[in-house]
Amino acid sequence: xxxxxxxxxxxxxxxxxxxxxxxxxxxxxxxxxxxxxxxxxxxxxxxxxxxxxxxxxxxxxxxxxxxxxxxxxxxxxxxxxxxxxxxxxxxxxxxxxxxxxxxxxxxxxxxxxxxxxxxxxxxxxxxxxxxxxxxxxxxxxxxxxxxxxxxxxxxxxxxxxxxxxxxxxxxxxxxxxxxxxxxxxxxxxxxxxxxxxxxxxxxxxxxxxxxxxxxx
Amino acid sequence: xxxxxxxxxxxxxxxxxxxxxxxxxxxxxxxxxxxxxxxxxxxxxxxxxxxxxxxxxxxxxxxxxxxxxxxxxxxxxxxxxxxxxxxxxxxxxxxxxxxxxxxxxxxxxxxxxxxxxxxxxxxxxxxxxxxxxxxxxxxxxxxxxxxxxxxxxxxxxxxxxxxxxxxxxxxxxxxxxxxxxxxxxxxxxxxxxxxxxxxxxxxxxxxxxxxxxxxxxxxxxxxxxxxxxxxxxxxxxxxxxxxx
Numbered sequence: 358x359x360x361x362x363x364x365x366x367x368x369x370x371x372x373x374x375x376x377x378x379x380x381x382x383x384x385x386x387x388x389x390x391x392x393x394x395x396x397x398x399x400x401x402x403x404x405x406x407x408x409x410x411x412x413x414x415x416x417x418x419x420x421x422x423x424x425x426x427x428x429x430x431x432x433x434x435x436x437x438x439x440x441x442x443x444x445x446x447x448x449x450x451x452x453x454x455x456x457x458x459x460x461x462x463x464x465x466x467x468x469x470x471x472x473x474x475x476x477x478x479x480x481x482x483x484x485x486x487x488x489x490x491x492x493x494x495x496x497x498x499x500x501x502x503x504x505x506x507x508x509x510x511x512x513x514x515x516x517x518x519x520x521x522x523x524x525x526x527x528x529x530x531x532x533x534x535x536x537x538x539x540x541x542x543x544x545x546x547x548x549x550x551x552x553x554x555x556x557x558x559x560x561x562x563x564x565x566x567x568x569x570x571x572x573x
Numbered sequence: 574x575x576x577x578x579x580x581x582x583x584x585x586x587x588x589x590x591x592x593x594x595x596x597x598x599x600x601x602x603x604x605x606x607x608x609x610x611x612x613x614x615x616x617x618x619x620x621x622x623x624x625x626x627x628x629x630x631x632x633x634x635x636x637x638x639x640x641x642x643x644x645x646x647x648x649x650x651x652x653x654x655x656x657x658x659x660x661x662x663x664x665x666x667x668x669x670x671x672x673x674x675x676x677x678x679x680x681x682x683x684x685x686x687x688x689x690x691x692x693x694x695x696x697x698x699x700x701x702x703x704x705x706x707x708x709x710x711x712x713x714x715x716x717x718x719x720x721x722x723x724x725x726x727x728x729x730x731x732x733x734x735x736x737x738x739x740x741x742x743x744x745x746x747x748x749x750x751x752x753x754x755x756x757x758x759x760x761x762x763x764x765x766x767x768x769x770x771x772x773x774x775x776x777x778x779x780x781x782x783x784x785x786x787x788x789x790x791x792x793x794x795x796x797x798x799x800x801x802x803x804x805x806x807x808x809x810x811x812x813x814x815x816x817x
Contacts, residue, residue: 402804414812438805442816449816452794454809 363564364401367436372565398568418442420567424535433537436464441528473509480545486518521549537563578638582606583645584755586671602706605631622777623729625653647672649756674756683752688743691717695734698727701751722770730801764791769817
């Protein structure tokens, strides 16, 4: 059996292939160790770097290759970081990877949802957004607004709009963008990003698909 | 305690090095730019260039052994080094301020065998800085066809250099130092459009301005690192090297 693992900070994405049958799953990274899997190839912050380790941006580029070759930017927005890659005329052209602050990414949104007891599906698009160049300042604004009577789901939605705008600015204001990672399932985020550019959500398994493609 | 160290940072003027070697033939030379794991004495603000922090921490840690500090303060180093030279004077060091701003008259004639060699990148950078004092001839080193370029100063965290292949050519201040013109703007800002280059700078260093500008100009990758490179920075370098 072939096993491809993208072990993120919070969630681990797994692709298993047996007799040409593909199966995908997402598990909490905290449970990965217990499974005692031997990956064919692996990527992500939470995996031990061995010979079968592959760089995350390289896995992203391979997983999103057909879109990149169509001049889309591929952006992976994870629990703790954000990274993107761009091709032009079918050749790698540019990339970036935020490497310091993780206060405006997936893990923060998950914490906010838990803290205010809000479901992700209840978030709605708001025209307004918080400026969250610093996520910590963004959190402060949520707390201020909620204590002044704003519904938590609206405040978190404004925070998410801020993340979407940041993602757009971080990728240097592209016309079209492919999204990889858990935020693909966040309708509010996708709708917010559509305010700025054309968006194609690719799902959570782009990196494991990329690992598979590299093995071929 | 007997003082036996001639300390310096940057690239002190050649004649001054020569004169000091004659005056103190048995002295040990210590490059204060380099991280020697001296205790952080918090002499500077928390967010400040790590190389300048190294200069202070190393100097104060070795104070009882330092005879004098040869202190470049010109365009060959930076304003922060000028301020440091004055402050360290007040702290009781003998400081000889130097400027080494001579410009190269013929860029085609610069001699940079280490920068162009096939040695591992880390070894190249270490050799270039060591040769500031040793002044050995490395013209026997054979040039290699470069696959990548590294632009910048010697990083505080040298481990990032281990990510590059041996076929990496050295640009930036390191190249200017090897050429013997540490203050030559043209040598320092030279890069090759055909060589995918990583433009490295220490965070809070004024060379950040150059690195960012040149990375855009030459379609390279801009990297700034504070003390040590974290996993994301290393992964970013790895990705650039693999995808280019």
